[in-house]
Amino acid sequence: MAEPAYVRIAGEYARRIRGGELPPGTQLPSYAEIAQQNGVSDIVVRKAVELLQSQGLVRSVRRRGVFVADRPNLVRVSPERQMESAEQSFQNESDQPIQVNREVQQLPATVELAEALGIPAGQEIKHVITKASENGRPISISDTHHPLDIADISGAAYLEETIFDQLPPTAHAEWLRTTPGDLVKTVHQRFIAADERVVMISNISYPRDRYDAFVFRMSLE
Missing domain, CATH: 3.40.1410.10 (Chorismate lyase-like)
Known part of the structure; x- marks a missing residue:
C-alpha cells in the first residue's frame, strides 16, 4: 500500500527532530511553505502536523506557528x-x-x-x-x-x-x-x-x- 503524503511528510520531520537536526524550540516552516516544498495541499500539511503533535514531537502556538517540542518523545x-x-x-x-x-x-x-x-x-x-x-x-x-x-x-x-x-x-x-x-x-x-x-x-x-x-x-x- 502506498504511503500517504501526510505520513511521508510527518515521517521526514520526525527523523529530523529525533536526529537532532531540528532541536527543541525550532519553528517549523509555515503550512504554505511545507505545502509548496512537497507539492501538496494545506490540508495534507495540517494532517502531517497533527500526526507529529500526536507523537509528542511538536507543539502548536496560536498565532505564532508550530515548534519542536521541548522534550520530543516517542x-x-x-x-x-x-x-x-x-x-x-x-x-x-x-x-x-x-x-x-x-x-x-x-x-x-x-x-x-x-x-x-x-x-x-x-x-x-x-x-x-x-x-x-x-x-x-x-x-x-x-x-x-x-x-x-x-x-x-x-x-x-x-x-x-x-x-x-x-x-x-x-x-x-x-x-x-x-x-x-x-x-x-x-x-x-x-x-x-x-x-x-x-x-x-x-x-x-x-x-x-x-x-x-x-x-x-x-x-x-
Whole structure:
C-alpha cells in the first residue's frame, strides 16, 4: 500500500527532530511553505502536523506557528501505522538504520488459535514472525496468524487493540534480549471484517522503554 503524503511528510520531520537536526524550540516552516516544498495541499500539511503533535514531537502556538517540542518523545500511534509496512513505521520514528526480517510458515491451528479465528482446530493457517531492529538493537517482534484464504487486512472493517505489560513468550524474550522475569509491552490486535469474522490476529512485543505512550486514533466520520 502506498504511503500517504501526510505520513511521508510527518515521517521526514520526525527523523529530523529525533536526529537532532531540528532541536527543541525550532519553528517549523509555515503550512504554505511545507505545502509548496512537497507539492501538496494545506490540508495534507495540517494532517502531517497533527500526526507529529500526536507523537509528542511538536507543539502548536496560536498565532505564532508550530515548534519542536521541548522534550520530543516517542509515541506509538494507531491505527495510522496499520497502513504502513514495518519498515515505514519504524523508519518514520528514527534516523537510525532499520532492519526488518520476516519468517513465513504454514501450520495447523491450535485449539486456542482456531477459537480466536473461528475455524476448526487443525486447519492450516499462515504464521508470520516479524523482527525489527534499530541500528542493531531489537525493538519489536510480532506473531501474526490468519487463514490461508486471507491475503492481507484489506478486507477488515475494524481493528481492536489491547495493550498490556506481560512476561514475553520465550522467542520474544530471546529476540528482545530481556532479563528473565522482565515484562515487555504487548499489543494484541484483532482485525475484524464487517460480518464479524476475525481475519487476522497479531501479538506484538516491544521493550517497555520503547515508547512513552500508546495512542489509539480512529475516524469518527
